[in-house]
Amino acid sequence: MGTRLADAKFSCDINPYGVLYNPLSISAALREIILGKVYGKEDLFFFRDCWHSPMHHGDFSSLSADETLKKINERIARAHEWIFRSDCLLLTFGTSWVYEQKNTGRIVGNCHKLPGKEFILRRLTVDEIVSDYTSLLSGLLARNSGLKVILTVSPIRHARDGMHANQLSKATLLLAIDRLQAAFQESVFYFPAYELILDELRDYRFYAEDMVHPSDMAVQYVWERFSSACFSEETLQIIEESENIRRGLAHKPFHPDSEEYKRFLGQIVLKIDRLNGKYPYLDFQKERELCHIRLKI
Incomplete structure (x- = not known):
């Protein structure tokens, strides 16, 4: 969804820690972003020839x-610039099962294939999640009162935990979100991605070969429902025109040096100019550069 928002020319910052799955790791990352934390070597560990952060994706x-x-601190610095001027914060909770380090008592965002004996696997409670996010959201909204927070639950099944344990996990997340909505009625909203996949589509045709992740068709369905629920008619029109430009540039010509293809690229540049004339905040820099390279300007 983040990539689709970026392709639609929304100004957004996507997964500054990489993919995180449990609510407390997500909230810990947000707190570090808010503070502008600078990581040091003491925050890393060495395993299998690489240096890792227990909070970050591989x-x-x-x-x-x-x-x-360098990669971690540059990414946090960029996210720190975004957090207080953002209009919307979208958070997807994947699981309430967490891995807690035995030696530190800290919940990790990523185990990086460390031996399981180093962790305690447990399920968060509804109260834990609600208490943590009540504190986090209260602080965020105090500094950015216009912020809208959209919470979702991932429809991806965490099959390794067992299907019953997965259902208990998702139920915990849904109950916690319901309570947060009630506590922050003007600022916190729920988008039912989980229910769209499991209750509306309800068919393994809409899952990938692993029977765990949604298929491309299912992702497109969720995107369309999200768009219709959250975007104005004007925004939908901008998205359609931006998508037409992206599809045009993705087209592979038979004769890239032909005059016909150059005229085609010239039309794309004109479309970009028209959109930017009306909406100057849309960022088409990459598309312009690609057109110029292909036109050899």
Whole structure:
């Protein structure tokens, strides 16, 4: 969904820690972003020839501690600039099962394949999640009163926990979100991605081959329902025109040096100019550069 929002020319910052699954790791990341935390080597650990952060996805890991810290700190600094000027915060809770480090008592965002004996696996309670987010959201809204928070529950099944344990996990998340909505009625909203996949589509045709992740068709369905629920008619028109430009640039010509293709690219540039004339805040820099490269300007 984040990629689709970016493709639709929304100004957004997507997963500054990489993908996180449980609510407390997400809230811990948000608190670090708010504070502008600067990571040091003491925040990392070395395992299987790489330096890792227990809070970050493996995309941030590398052979060098300095390189890992550089990627992490640059990303947090960028997210810190965004957090207080954002209009909307979208959070997806995936599971209420967490891995708690035995030696620190800290819930990790990523185990990085450390031995299971180093962790306690437990399920968060509704009260834990509600208490944590009541504190987090109260602080955020005090500094950005116009912020709208959209919470969702991921329809991805965490099958490794067992299907019954997965259902208990999702139920915990749904109950916690319901209580947060009641506590922050003007600012916190729920989008039913979980229910759309499980209750409206209700068919394994809408899952990928692993029978766990939604298929491309299901993702498109959720995107369309999200768009119709959250976007104005004018916004939907902008998205459609932006998508037409993106599809045009994705087209592979038979003769890229032909005059016909150059005229085609020229029409795309004109479309970008018209949209930017009406909505100057839309960022088409990459598309312009690509057109110019192909036109050899």
